[in-house]
Amino acid sequence: MSEFKQTFNSSLGKKLIMALTGLFLCTFLIVHLGGNLLLFKHDDGYAFNVYANFLTHFPPIEVIAYILYLCIIVHAIYALVLTIANRKARPVGYAVTASDNATWQSKNMGLLGSILLLFIVIHMSDFWYRYKYTSSVHFMEYRTDLSSGVTQAVEFTPTSPDFENSVQTVNNFEIVRVKDLHARVQTSFSQLWYVIFYVIAMVAVSFHLKHGFQSAFRTLGWVHRKYTPIVEFIGTWLFAVIIPLGFALMPVVYYFTRS
Amino acid sequence: MSANGMNLTLKVWRQKNAQTAGKFVTYKAEGISPDMSFLEMLDVVNESLVHKGEDPIYFDHDCREGICGMCSLYINGHPHGPKRAITTCQLHMRSFHDGQTITIEPWRAAPFPVIKDLAVDRSAFDRIQQAGGYVSVNTGGVPDANEIAIPKVIADEAFNSATCIGCGACVAACKNASAMLFVSAKVSQLGMLPQGQPERYRRVQSMVAQMDEEGFGSCTNTGACEAECPKEISLTNISRMNNDYFSAKLFRQEELHGQSHGE
Numbered sequence A: 001m002s003e004f005k006q007t008f009n010s011s012l013g014k015k016l017i018m019a020l021t022g023l024f025l026c027t028f029l030i031v032h033l034g035g036n037l038l039l040f041k042h043d044d045g046y047a048f049n050v051y052a053n054f055l056t057h058f059p060p061i062e063v064i065a066y067i068l069y070l071c072i073i074v075h076a077i078y079a080l081v082l083t084i085a086n087r088k089a090r091p092v093g094y095a096v097t098a099s100d101n102a103t104w105q106s107k108n109m110g111l112l113g114s115i116l117l118l119f120i121v122i123h124m125s126d127f128w129y130r131y132k133y134t135s136s137v138h139f140m141e142y143r144t145d146l147s148s149g150v151t152q153a154v155e156f157t158p159t160s161p162d163f164e165n166s167v168q169t170v171n172n173f174e175i176v177r178v179k180d181l182h183a184r185v186q187t188s189f190s191q192l193w194y195v196i197f198y199v200i201a202m203v204a205v206s207f208h209l210k211h212g213f214q215s216a217f218r219t220l221g222w223v224h225r226k227y228t229p230i231v232e233f234i235g236t237w238l239f240a241v242i243i244p245l246g247f248a249l250m251p252v253v254y255y256f257t258r259s
Numbered sequence B: 001m002s003a004n005g006m007n008l009t010l011k012v013w014r015q016k017n018a019q020t021a022g023k024f025v026t027y028k029a030e031g032i033s034p035d036m037s038f039l040e041m042l043d044v045v046n047e048s049l050v051h052k053g054e055d056p057i058y059f060d061h062d063c064r065e066g067i068c069g070m071c072s073l074y075i076n077g078h079p080h081g082p083k084r085a086i087t088t089c090q091l092h093m094r095s096f097h098d099g100q101t102i103t104i105e106p107w108r109a110a111p112f113p114v115i116k117d118l119a120v121d122r123s124a125f126d127r128i129q130q131a132g133g134y135v136s137v138n139t140g141g142v143p144d145a146n147e148i149a150i151p152k153v154i155a156d157e158a159f160n161s162a163t164c165i166g167c168g169a170c171v172a173a174c175k176n177a178s179a180m181l182f183v184s185a186k187v188s189q190l191g192m193l194p195q196g197q198p199e200r201y202r203r204v205q206s207m208v209a210q211m212d213e214e215g216f217g218s219c220t221n222t223g224a225c226e227a228e229c230p231k232e233i234s235l236t237n238i239s240r241m242n243n244d245y246f247s248a249k250l251f252r253q254e255e256l257h258g259q260s261h262g263e
Helices: A003-009 A011-040 A046-057 A059-088 A109-133 A181-188 A192-220 A227-257 B038-051 B123-132 B152-162 B169-173 B180-191 B200-214 B224-228 B236-251
Strands: A139-145 A151-156 A166-170 A173-179 B006-014 B023-032 B101-105 B114-116
Touching: A003 A011, A003 B236, A011 A046, A011 A059, A011 A192, A011 A227, A011 B200, A011 B236, A046 A059, A046 A109, A046 A139, A046 A173, A046 A181, A059 A109, A109 A181, A109 A192, A181 A227, A192 A227, A192 B236, B023 B038, B123 B180, B123 B200, B152 B180, B169 B180, B169 B224, B180 B200, B180 B224, B180 B236, B200 B236
Parallel strands: B006 B101
Antiparallel strands: A139 A151, A139 A173, A166 A173, B006 B023
């Protein structure tokens, strides 16, 4: 077996892959939340739709997006492989087990991760897939009067089926034509079951990252008297509170105020 | 408690050998003194079993002073029972209450096959130790004491890791049956000291390879091992081992110019 294979097939090597892919997914969440905060702007989805158009048409971001999808798949597959190996290490279970020697989330990362994988599949098929590969997302035209700065939104039906987006300035009016993902968001977030599912998934994100973020650093071997408390602080407040709360607020706010 | 001591119900795992399936058998332990150790309580139960002509409960024990690492027992969901930082031989019956039901199981892990009843074969740990948990000391004149200066913090940390008695409670407690706490303690106790440097990176690779070979699970940093360890070995050891392992595998070029170390 080659040195490379030997390293990454060892139990520690597999954990290294889990840690690195997990941390990459964590950094993605920061960007994703930042961009999606545009949903809270009252501008008929102008900023959000332009942002979604940018994400899907800017080549460097597309490259990172494919690395991201790969990370999700690798993280899930390695989790499965490791879980099967771990189960094999204890073929006969205990009749009585203690619950007070470790946190609940640390013992249920597989359950939490499965909820998240299901969420990601539904989430991506609803937005990413529809946006990129179907014509079910319609177009919107945003007309900004450059002298007054007022933007008007009207529906737009492209004449060519290959139309993707356009920006032009005509008679001191800036006309931006992009796919209206915002309307899709509104439709999804007006369904109660969808909102509940999103909130449950964000609770799972919270618990998964409460353990996962600091655990990744431990796996990498980064334990330090000074920096470990900082890692735990970031893992708790940013990844287990602010980020899931921010995401969960989106469907909740849309359900109660915009539908 | 009655005047004649405590009365307890024991649910004990009985298994003839590694090949046969085991089952729980319920026994009554009557007139138990709260000052008895858990093992002495089992001795009393065994005495009555012998008198009745039954097979006594088989369990591991040796020094009964909390330092040999021989006693085990998974008691009511905890390796070495419900109290922190002690081995089963140091657990006293006053930690239980009169009339309590106590479930006693062996360590459960594929690399620790049951020998009989509550005793498991922990020679997997010996093989991991033999794979690299040593320093090569060549003979010669007696070195001067304190010839090699070791900072006190390092000496203390290495000593803390060296207090591991190899009982296997970490494996028993871990939901993945991972031996990482044991292996990392053994890697750390030598890797931190000057005497352990020459073999430091070869040691960690050999011991981890043997750990995987034995079929132990992998670490998910739950910290259950640290919480249940009778010697309070710190979870930091695992990160230290990972650090050494990844350094060895990814950043160090130990076998220069394609020469292997004489294998």
